[in-house]
Amino acid sequence: MEISFHGKRALVTGAGKGIGREIAKKLVECGAETFALSRTQADLDSLKSEVPSMNIVQADLQDWDGSRKIVEQLGPIDLLVNNAAVGRGSPFLEVKKEELDFILDVNLKAVVNVSQVCVKGMIERGQGGAIVNMSSIASKMALKNHTSYGASKAALDMLTKVMCLELGPHKIRVNSLNPTVVWTKMGKSGWSDPAKSGPMLARTPLNKFAELEDVVNATLFLLSDKSAMVNGTAMLLEGGLCCS
Ligand code: NAP
Numbered sequence: 001m002e003i004s005f006h007g008k009r010a011l012v013t014g015a016g017k018g019i020g021r022e023i024a025k026k027l028v029e030c031g032a033e034t035f036a037l038s039r040t041q042a043d044l045d046s047l048k049s050e051v052p053s054m055n056i057v058q059a060d061l062q063d064w065d066g067s068r069k070i071v072e073q074l075g076p077i078d079l080l081v082n083n084a085a086v087g088r089g090s091p092f093l094e095v096k097k098e099e100l101d102f103i104l105d106v107n108l109k110a111v112v113n114v115s116q117v118c119v120k121g122m123i124e125r126g127q128g129g130a131i132v133n134m135s136s137i138a139s140k141m142a143l144k145n146h147t148s149y150g151a152s153k154a155a156l157d158m159l160t161k162v163m164c165l166e167l168g169p170h171k172i173r174v175n176s177l178n179p180t181v182v183w184t185k186m187g188k189s190g191w192s193d194p195a196k197s198g199p200m201l202a203r204t205p206l207n208k209f210a211e212l213e214d215v216v217n218a219t220l221f222l223l224s225d226k227s228a229m230v231n232g233t234a235m236l237l238e239g240g241l242c243c244s
Pocket of ligand 1: 014018040059061085086134135178
């Protein structure tokens with residue numbers, strides 16, 4: 001299946017590392033003028049040297065007003081991947097307000113903020129658009145030490161549905177993608193211990209975690225016209241884990 005995004009403008013948040021970086025690179029490969037937004041300038045500089053046609057944008061999404069101004073300056077966006085997120089795992093009884101604020105600011109509130117800016121432009125231009133919210137299997141399964149992160153991703157799934165409902169009439173499709181563990185910086189920090197990953201793998205019918213390429217392929221599908229009737233879904237990318 002060939003996917004082309006020629007003539008489209010795409011924004012990927014959290015594109016300095018991991019999943020977002022690979023999605024941004026693939027979007028460029030598929031012809032989209034791509035904006036890679038992230039927090040650490042050094043990551044963006046290395047991405048730019050790897051892919052010179054990439055547009056790099058430094059912003060801290062926890063800063064609502066500052067990042068909103070930056071996104072407003074990017075011009076029209078047709079394809080948006082709300083990928084940036086942070087994880088910090090504490091047992092339920094030890095979760096502090098600061099942790100909840102930090103995680104909800106980036107994983108949930110920033111998605112509303114960035115999407116509002118991009119969607120306003122999409123509606124004005126009347127050409128529609130596609131949005132993928134990067135969620136997680138942690139929105140569907142209760143995992144220990146995932147109070148803040150799991151709640152942020154479950155909220156993101158419902159945000160996706162409400163956006164789908166309100167934006168569909170403007171030909172804007174909104175879906176979330178819910179991967180199991182992926183071996184990025186975030187994936188390794190949470191799941192490198194075999195005592196933790198072993199039982200999860202054992203419960204997964206395919207007996208493996210996701211590769212970066214799996215997440216990139218599914219995201220590109222959801223952004224493309226190949227998924228023209230897929231809207232408001234939370235697409236599981238977990239090798240069947242939720243069937244167990
Ligand atoms: P990652 O390797 O930690 O990369 C996250 C990226 O987001 C980094 O470039 C980070 O920049 C950026 N970011 C974080 N906070 C930001 C902020 N306030 N402003 C701007 N950029 C910010 O994570 P990943 O594993 O690629 O995860 C990507 C997405 O997939 C996330 O939504 C995550 O929840 C989801 N996911 C991951 C897994 C997994 O196992 N890896 C599984 C399911 C879902 P800095 O490093 O500079 O902060």
